[in-house]
Amino acid sequence: MSSTRTLISPAALARPRGKAVYWTVFAAVVVLFALAFLFPVYWMVTGALKSPDEVARTPPTLVPEHWHLTGYTDAWDLMQLPQHLVNTLVQAAGAWAFQLVFCTAAAYALSRLKPAFGKVILGGILATLMVPAQALVVPKYLTVVDLPLIHTSLLNDPLAIWLPAVANAFNLYLLKRFFDQLPRDVLEAAEIDGAGKLRILWSVVLPMSRPVLGVVSIFALVAVWQDFLWPLMVFSDTGRQPISVALVQLSQNIQLTVLIAAMVIASIPMVALFLVFQRHIIAGITAGSTKG
Secondary structure (H helix, E strand, O other), X not given: OOOOOOOOOHHHHHOHHHXXXXXXXXXXXXXXXXXXXXXXXXHHXXXXXXXXXXXXXXXXXXXXXXXXXXXXXXXXXXXXHHHHHHHHHHHHHHHHHHHHHHHHHHHHHHHHHOOOOHHHXXXXXXXXXXXXXXXXXXXXXXXXXXXXXXXXXXXXXXXXXXXXXXXXXXXHHHHHHHHHOOOHXXXXXXXXXXXXXXXXXXXXXXXXXXXXXXXXXXXXXXXXXXXXXXXXXXXXOHHHOOHHHHHHHOOOOOOHHHHHHHHXXXXXXXXXXXXXXXXXXXXXXXXXXXXX
């Protein structure tokens, strides 16, 4: 009969002193981690509520002496945040749709259709994870400037964001690993009932893959939302730039409090998205680590 070894024995934890020490250490660690993650957010939110003189004061104030909402209203109007948020939303939604369709199809093919040289193809795709993203910037830029075969430029076009986003080896591998662990009996039963490969994908595999599809969706949206270098290169038109690029381009003659407020507004959509779908995200991450 095997027993699990722990740092503190169950007998020591059963004593009143052991319980007190355990819960004290546990609470201290939780509070420290919470402060490490939440304090920067608090500092950013409250910094936008301070006056320009107060936000630059040394030593800084922990709580605003006077609450000013003008930072947020000025950021919304002066920095044209609605326009840039819409640009970012269009780019992120398109990249998400392209990535979900093509990565899911490729992962299903590699997992269930067993094509010739499938392992070699998968190895080549995974090998791209070893290449630094910065090393691919120039080849990608030359490609979108003069798209092969049709010889057209994708600069200042959302397709310049959508098409490169499809080539995401990590999300493809995540989907393939999940498809590998789906119950084979269910798929074979669908085949016996006369369902084809495409029908099985649409009616059986995708409904069972909602957790991992949620994780891939979050990764795809966050990657586009926080990207800076690539949108800066392909969007020279200020009116088409996403929020990450616009904040830098428009920050030269803007007060610090207005810039901080713009950063807070820009981060709200992704934070809200995570809070709404956090249960599905955690379920999708853990689902890929165990065999079903």
